[in-house]
Amino acid sequence: MELLANLALGLETAVTPTNLLFCFAGVFLGTFVGVIPGVGPLAAISMLFPITFYLDPTAALIMLAGIYYGTTYGGSTASILLNIPGATSSAVTCLDGHPMAKQGRAGVALFMTTIASFVGGSFGIIILSLFSPLIAEYALTFGPAEYFALMVLGLIAASTISNASPSKGLAMVVFGMLFATVGTDSQSGVGRFTFGSMSLLEGFGISAMAMGLFGVGEILSSVGATRIAKIDSSSAKLLNMLPSKDDWRRSWLPGLRGSSIGSFIGALPGTGPSIAVFMAYAFEKRVSKTPERFGHGAIEGVVAPETANNAADQTAFIPTLTLGIPGSATMALMLGALMIHGIQPGPTLIVEQPSLFWGLVMSFWIGNLLLLILNLPLIGLWVRLLLIPYHYLYPAILVFLCIGAYSVRANPADVLIILGFGFVGYAMRLADLPAAPLLLGFVLGPLVETQFRRAMVLARGDFTDVVTRPIAGTVLALAAAILVWTLVSAIMRYRRGMKALTRNPTG
Amino acid sequence: MLDRDYRDIVAGLGLTAIGAAAALYALFNYNLGTFTRMGPGMMPVSLGIILAVFGLLIAFPALSRSGDLPPLKIRPMIVMSISIFSFALMIESVGLVPAVFFTTVIATFSETRVPLVSALVLGAGMTLLTWSLFILGLGLPISSFDWPF
Structure with a gap:
């Protein structure tokens, strides 16, 4: 059993006392920041990343994994108690989780969320360990043309499928890719868009960009908004947390279905957890004998999306680790963090650095386990944290962002870059432009460019040579199909808008 | 409510302006190269043009619907x-x-x-x-x- 040997190797790496300590710190800090209303996983991860830059790679990755799960879990807590989703993926949890909290069953909802996170996460990790080596082996035969095609598909899928306005999502991907061209061109050595500035030759750092867009931008847009937190904290006490037999009976099947849906959707490029949770929720509602309970505090409506969310979080690592192609903005951030630690994910990673790869996989699982152990007794603390008014929280967040930005390269100019990207992020929020595709485009942009240039050299400048390769051609055709479908539906929406306007000219 | 969705019009035209500016700047300053050996200018010019087109795609439909302008803090x-x-x-x-x-x-x-x-x-x-x-x-x-x- 090669797989078992690999898992044992991973476990050995992950359970050294220092690594466990960092995993614990990551889970704790991640949940802490993730609970803060309005701070989504992206903002929380980008805020906490710089802390890991000073650790050795294995410990850093384990802490990153902890941060990643912690923020997701913290986001669900805020959704259930306050009805403020930190991310699109936790918006679904609000639908039934918040009604449960209003009925005084917040403790049960939080308890089941914790269990569901663990079950979904473990399920996803099993899928990840089974399929990653297979995909990596297959991917060893991929050339630049295949990588280029897969990345284009990922970018198009991520910006069109999960966005309300596909043209805005696509525009932001391109905008992100344009930002990525700033700095020295890796092929010719020419500095692009540097305007004579030495520090721009290095390009923008991904952490500074993410901290600005999601951290400072978020603060700017939510400062001054009135938030009144009303929580019945007694419903979240430990005694009121234990689910009834009926809750368990209702939950186990939705949990299994949610895990399966989440694992499948999470591994696809561009879809990620947000699609997975919506599908899992819709599916449960359809197969339920009592669909009318959904939206009024049905436990299935919490369990299914939460398991799907965590399973998808895990399987999203399959394309990221085996191909080096992240499917979502969060994965792009994780990829960026791996690259800062000198690890280039790709098909050779599993073969060349097995202890690192399997150590990471097992630390995912330990992160999930710690989340379970940590959060059941600490739910009361998170509830109290939610009661702190935002006008005391945002100065603290701002300070962490400043220190984080500064500590990456010990350069005060980076602090000003997060301010600049903060304004970009705020302007985008005002204009209703999504920031996540921008980050994805920023990370994938240079890779797309490099692979495309290589592919064109190999094809001697003949693009038809790229398209006629079987895998690359199929993948590009799929990307084109998504693009055409998006365009057609946009035109139809526009026509409907015109009709409405002519019928009601004052409109 | 305003008679047109000025938020999307401003956003779209802004992106078009940024894209066009980037494409023109790259066109005049960096070598385009050929399709076989692409120069440093090829990618920025193409991305700038695509961004400009998407900007128009955002702004154009907004002419036919009403919308609100968000307040600036x-x-x-x-x-x-x-x-x-x-x-x-x-x-x-x-x-x-x-x-x-x-x-x-x-x-x-x-x-x-x-x-x-x-x-x-x-x-x-x-x-x-x-x-x-x-x-x-x-x-x-x-x-x-x-x-x-």
């Missing part, structure tokens, strides 16, 4: 800028302790609802927290106190 924008600027200026000249303290206190002025005493307490608390976490705990190479003169 001037005060937080100015206060946050001062706060972050002061951190960038102070972190290397006077050290972490004063930088964190002033950044926190200044940031509270984005809203009118934090009393000065609470702001000072928050500043002191954040200073203690960040000092113990980053310098004591993680051992970051940042000096906690410096005398610039």
Whole structure:
């Protein structure tokens, strides 16, 4: 059993006392920041990343994994108690989780969320360990043309499928890719868009960009908004947390279905957890004998999306680790963090650095386990944290962002870059432009460019040579199909808008 | 409600302007190369053109629907800028302790609802927290106190 040997190797790496300590710190800090209303996983991860830059790679990755799960879990807590989703993926949890909290069953909802996170996460990790080596082996035969095609598909899928306005999502991907061209061109050595500035030759750092867009931008847009937190904290006490037999009976099947849906959707490029949770929720509602309970505090409506969310979080690592192609903005951030630690994910990673790869996989699982152990007794603390008014929280967040930005390269100019990207992020929020595709485009942009240039050299400048390769051609055709479908539906929406306007000219 | 969706019109045209500017700048300053051997200019020029087209695709449908303009928050924008600027200026000249303290206190002025005493307490608390976490705990190479003169 090669797989078992690999898992044992991973476990050995992950359970050294220092690594466990960092995993614990990551889970704790991640949940802490993730609970803060309005701070989504992206903002929380980008805020906490710089802390890991000073650790050795294995410990850093384990802490990153902890941060990643912690923020997701913290986001669900805020959704259930306050009805403020930190991310699109936790918006679904609000639908039934918040009604449960209003009925005084917040403790049960939080308890089941914790269990569901663990079950979904473990399920996803099993899928990840089974399929990653297979995909990596297959991917060893991929050339630049295949990588280029897969990345284009990922970018198009991520910006069109999960966005309300596909043209805005696509525009932001391109905008992100344009930002990525700033700095020295890796092929010719020419500095692009540097305007004579030495520090721009290095390009923008991904952490500074993410901290600005999601951290400072978020603060700017939510400062001054009135938030009144009303929580019945007694419903979240430990005694009121234990689910009834009926809750368990209702939950186990939705949990299994949610895990399966989440694992499948999470591994696809561009879809990620947000699609997975919506599908899992819709599916449960359809197969339920009592669909009318959904939206009024049905436990299935919490369990299914939460398991799907965590399973998808895990399987999203399959394309990221085996191909080096992240499917979502969060994965792009994780990829960026791996690259800062000198690890280039790709098909050779599993073969060349097995202890690192399997150590990471097992630390995912330990992160999930710690989340379970940590959060059941600490739910009361998170509830109290939610009661702190935002006008005391945002100065603290701002300070962490400043220190984080500064500590990456010990350069005060980076602090000003997060301010600049903060304004970009705020302007985008005002204009209703999504920031996540921008980050994805920023990370994938240079890779797309490099692979495309290589592919064109190999094809001697003949693009038809790229398209006629079987895998690359199929993948590009799929990307084109998504693009055409998006365009057609946009035109139809526009026509409907015109009709409405002519019928009601004052409109 | 306004008669047109000016938010999307401004956003779309803004993106078109950025895309066109980037494409033109790259076209005149960097070598395009050929399709077989692409130069540094090829990618920025293509991306700029695509961005400009998408900008028009965003702005054009917005002409036929009504919409609202979101309000601009001037005060937080100015206060946050001062706060972050002061951190960038102070972190290397006077050290972490004063930088964190002033950044926190200044940031509270984005809203009118934090009393000065609470702001000072928050500043002191954040200073203690960040000092113990980053310098004591993680051992970051940042000096906690410096005398610039």
